[in-house]
Amino acid sequence: xxxxxxxxxxxxxxxxxxxxxxxxxxxxxxxxxxxxxxxxxxxxxxxxxxxxxxxxxxxxxxxxxxxxxxxxxxxxxxxxxxxxxxxxxxxxxxxxxxxxxxxxxxxxxxxxxxxxxxxxxxxxxxxxxxxxxxxxxxxxxxx
Numbered sequence: 001x002x003x004x005x006x007x008x009x010x011x012x013x014x015x016x017x018x019x020x021x022x023x024x025x026x027x028x029x030x031x032x033x034x035x036x037x038x039x040x041x042x043x044x045x046x047x048x049x050x051x052x053x054x055x056x057x058x059x060x061x062x063x064x065x066x067x068x069x070x071x072x073x074x075x076x077x078x079x080x081x082x083x084x085x086x087x088x089x090x091x092x093x094x095x096x097x098x099x100x101x102x103x104x105x106x107x108x109x110x111x112x113x114x115x116x117x118x119x120x121x122x123x124x125x126x127x128x129x130x131x132x133x134x135x136x137x138x139x140x141x142x143x
Contacts, residue, residue, distance in 0.1 A: 006054075006068075007054050009068055009072060010053045010054050010068050011050050011053075011054065012030075012033070013047055013053075013067075013068055013071055014047050014048075014049075014050035014053050015050065016030035016031075016034050017033075017037050017044070017047040018048075019034075020034045020037070020038075021048075029075075032075060032078055033075060036071050036074040036075065036078075037071060039104050040071070042067075043070075043071070046067045070111075073111045073115075074107055077110050077111065081094075086131070086133060086134060088130075088131075089133070089134055089137065092141060093107075093110055095141040095142075096137055096141040098141075099141055109137070110137055110140075112140075113133055113137050113140065116136065117129060117132060117133045117136065
């Protein structure tokens with residue numbers, strides 16, 4: 001399993017954004033990242049300076065959204081759906097997409113469910129519950 005460091009993740013997104021802005025070829029994963037970056041103009045300045053991005057601290061207490069965590073969650077959900085892992089997430093997300101104005105809006109709701117499940121798993125010390133995650137996404141799809 002690949003476990004990049006915080007710096008590697010931040011440089012990946014900054015490099016992908018730089019390549020996009022300079023019309024350079026992108027890897028398939030960079031292209032997926034850029035698709036999400038384009039939808040988040042509020043992050044463009046953060047992604048334009050890799051060294052500053054690596055050094056910056058984003059604190060919830062300071063009311064700051066971490067653009068790298070947010071974009072990583074978009075990529076994670078994209079991957080989950082593409083391989084249907086956990087099994088059933090693809091159908092749940094597709095159902096949610098049908099009931100929301102866009103894939104982007106649906107992803108943000110899936111992020112809420114994913115964040116809740118990760119937090120609960122960490123708090124309880126129990127493994128991530130894939131079925132509960134899917135159930136939470138389906139619950140959002142039926143509201």
